[in-house]
Amino acid sequence: MxxxxxxxxxxxxxxxKLTAKTHDWCYSLFYLEGFSLNADQSICLCNRCWFYLCNEKTRTGVQSENENTNDSNAMDTSVHEDQDQDQDQDQDQDQLTIENILFSGSSHKKCVVCRDEVNTTMITMPKPARLDLLVLKRMYAPHGVRCCRKHLWNNRLLPDVKINMDNRQTPMAKLEPTVLLNLFNDLLGLLQEASTAPRLDFMDPSMSNEDYLTWTGWTKEQFEHMFMLILSHIRSSSNREARNALAMFWIKLKTNLSFRQIGSLFNISGDYENRRKVVSRSFDSIRQVLVDKLLPKHLGIGHLSRSEAIDHNTSFSNEFFGKK
Ligand SMILES: [Zn+2]
Ligand SMILES: [Zn+2]
Incomplete structure (x- = not known):
């Protein structure tokens, strides 16, 4: 622009951008400086001139004809540069500016995160990811913006994405009341969700490698790999996600916490008996899937051919096949 x-x-x-209606004192100062401006002509100001005029206002004591227009609300109603700049001042006053929240821009032509040109692998940013963007990066993205799949995980924004700030208009987010109301509802929904979410949640993209290792004994990558191998064989239930079920299994083996304790960690609903049952059933179904699907291919006696076993060069292969 x-x-x-x-x-x-x-x-x-x-x-x-100022108008005579809200900033008549600016027009007076302009007049004193020898500008001739019509009252229906708007003024655009750079920051330097704005602050200069504000000082001049104090120094010269130029009064505003409008009693209510004092300095502070003059600041509030001043229009910041963005796509809406050409809009009528009256319309802008209906919108609420949220300070410290940037506006991502509403362009559908670029990824909202890395600013790459839109291509076929990009998707419309899902609502949970847009809320993440707001909460984690303090940036508001309106409905319909696009982003690359690589920034997302499970419809959530990966917490370590770097927001590309180049070539971006970064005005403060200025939202219409209806948009703000929706946003408010969405955020309330998010809080509500958080209150019922597992206290330990392997669906949460911000779980670190260290968290995975501590609780399951596997790195994030190893866990992910194992999950992918058995994903098609485990079902998610209303009580727990498949991913969390796999985590419960390894937490049990790694920590030997009771099923009730694990149920508490995962915030499973119902009384303690129900919790215990849910975790115990998850544990059993994962064990079964691992035995049926994973073991034969990766750990059982048949997972290696004779020549592969020899290549491994372990004490086992040395013992049985002689040193290589
Ligand atoms: Zn200027
Ligand atoms: Zn991107």
Whole structure:
């Protein structure tokens, strides 16, 4: 978007647009400086000129004809540069500016995270990921923005993604009341979800490698690999996700916590007896899947051919086949 020219110093860094209705004192100062402006003509100002004029206002005591327009709400209603800059000032006043929240832009042509041009592998950013963007990166992305699949995991934003800030208009998010209301509802939903979520959740993308190792004895990558191998054989239930079921199995082996304790970690609903049953059943079904599907291919006697066993060069192969 082309920059606006500052009405006063003519540089192209204007980031405020003012009207006579809200900033009549600016018009008075402009008049004193020898500008001739119509009241229905808006003024664009760069930051330097804005602060200069604010100081001038204090120094010269130029009064605003509008009693209510004091300095602070003049700041509040000043329009920050963004796509909406051309909009009527009146319309802007209906929108709420959330400070410290950046606006991602509503372009559908670029990935909202890395700014790559849209290609066929990109998807419309799912709502959970947009909420993550807001909570983790303090950036608001409107419905419909696109992003690469690689930034997402399970519809959630990967917590360590780097937001590319180049070539981006980064005004504060200015939201219409209806949008804000929806956002508020979504965030409440997120909080509600969090209150019923497992206290230990292997669906959470921010679980670290260290967390995986500590609880399951496997690295994140190993766990992921194992999960992929058996995924098609385990079902998710309303009580627990398949991924968490696999985690429960390894937590039991690694820590020997009771099923009740594990049920508590995963925040399984119902009384302790129900919790115990859910975890114990998960444990059994995972054990069964591992025995049926994983062991024969990866650990059982048949997982190696004779020549592969010799190649392994272990004490076992040395003993049985002689040293290589
Ligand atoms: Zn200027
Ligand atoms: Zn991307």
């Amino acid at each position: 082309p920059k606006k020219q500052c009405t006063r110093c003519k540089n192209w860094k204007a980031c405020r």
